Amino acid sequence: MKLFPHQDRALDQTYENNRVAYYLDMGLGKTYVGSEKMWELNTPYNLVICQKSKIPDWKEHFEQHYDYEVIIFDKQPIEKIPPESVLIINYDKVWRRPELQKLRDFTMMMDESSMIKNESSNRSKFILKLHASNVILLSGTPTGGKYEELWSQLHLLGWKITKKLFLKQFVIQEWDDRNQKMVITGYKNVERLKAKLREYGAVFMKTEEVFDLPAVNDQLIKIQSTKAYKEFKKHHIIEIEQEELIGDTPAAKKLILRQLAGFYNQHKLQYVKDLIDSTNDRVVIFYNFKREYATLVEMIDRPISTINGDLKDLSAYETQPNSITLIQYQAGAMGLNLQKANKVVYFTLTDKSELFEQSKKRIHRIGQDRPCFYYYLLTDGSIEWRMLEVLKERKDYTDALFEKEEE
Incomplete structure (x- = not known):
């Protein structure tokens, strides 16, 4: 599969990492970068978690470009998962498949990883407990402009900072007398946050850095x-x-x-x-x-x-x-x-x-x-x-x- 130079560059930057985040702007081909990284990691089993509407696209992509056995894992339980396979499941179903907790020696790829921004949701708690050997996160909008929502993704990348310490270091909070609670009013130490993200395998790329798109x-x-x-x-x-x-x-x-x-x-x-x-x-x-x-x-x-x-x-x-x-x-x-x-x-x-x-x-x-x-x-x-x-x-x-x- 022939990649664009910017896609090769993202893979080169993370060659030594087994936990990566490709925060590539929409339209830069995160699917290709993520699937190539998964192929490079070469684990016996692979799990792709995505939105329900994207399941057919991922299935077609793997069948067209790779030799994996592709299994849509959203209906019946699977008694035995064959090696050299890719399981594809949507975010709403993943936490209802407890057998995934038993899976070992696998690469987990999450399309639109911002879907686990709420670490207390069923899907997030379940995903954070999976025993993935490698992790690939894909998103063009990893935070929705709210840095506090990065914590779950950072945890999967291997940065084991507590949520409390993360908020203390990077989030500005003030007391709201009307609602009697702390509210987030801004962010701090952004350069340090960016440096830590890159240290833990995050690649950021905007479309205008790569292509000249129309006005x-x-x-x-x-x-x-x-x-x-x-x-x-x-x-x-x-x-x-x-x-x-x-x-x-x-x-x-x-x-x-x-x-x-x-x-x-x-x-x-x-x-x-x-x-x-x-x-x-x-x-x-x-x-x-x-x-x-x-x-x-x-x-x-x-x-x-x-x-x-x-x-x-x-x-x-x-x-x-x-x-x-x-x-x-x-x-x-x-x-x-x-x-x-x-x-x-x-x-x-x-x-x-x-x-x-x-x-x-x-x-x-x-x-x-x-x-x-x-x-x-x-x-x-x-x-x-x-x-x-x-x-x-x-x-x-x-x-x-x-x-x-x-x-």
Whole structure:
């Protein structure tokens, strides 16, 4: 398998390491680097943990480029695992397979390793207890801009620092009188953190260091607000479309404000329709909620492709140059190659930085030869503007890890 020079460079930098993290920007081919490292480590057994949607891609990759026996380990238990094999399992199933605790002499590769950022979750606790001889972590957004979420990955790389000491050395915390708890307000000793990560086999690489990709154009579109949004923001209760919405908790209030700024806002829906009517090009639209999807599908009269928790169908995107591709963040922000399109519309924003940054790379990646346009539809005076500010702040923290050390 012929690798790009930057992929060879990443492997050369970690030749002596049996625990590595390839934090390569989206589109730089982490799959190829990780699988080559796994082949170099040459253990009898191999375990790949990935998102459910990525299982077919990993299976095809190994069958096309290697001689491993590939086993999808997500249904029935396996009595005996054959040597020279690759087990592929998704994050939601892995902790339900206790037989993996008995596995020895194996290499564990984790695609999108940020999935174990919460060390107290079932999946993280289970993975941290596995007896892997070698570890390969893959991610383009390892932290989502939150350094405290690195601890689980650092533990797998072999840095046995306690969570308490890690927070003390790298995280700034202050007491929140209102909520009566410590809250994270920033980070410190970032250069030392970067040095320790590299010491333990982490490689950071940005796309612009490797390839000259087309220009990116961000279009912030101010959408007219609605009477319903303003009324709910003031009173935390409203009846709309024969449904009563009550913001009786901070979480409920935030959710309803996002919905009122989204599919309940007819001005935003009209803008999407006008934008679609203004071009015959492919358009990708990111959304959050099922109601958003249903509303958009009803409004759009062009060929539609869909990626969400219920459906994955890219046939219209592949075959129709004027198709509209609707993607729910959780299901499709990571891993898709959509460079046939050069226009992305953010109907609503996610509150997860890693998904937001990954979503932008679906079209701005190797193979794209046109300028990329991103349309952020933000309801005037709404929560969406603050959400975008937070997403940008988190990106700054993530970018700081990828920055090269000053010589």
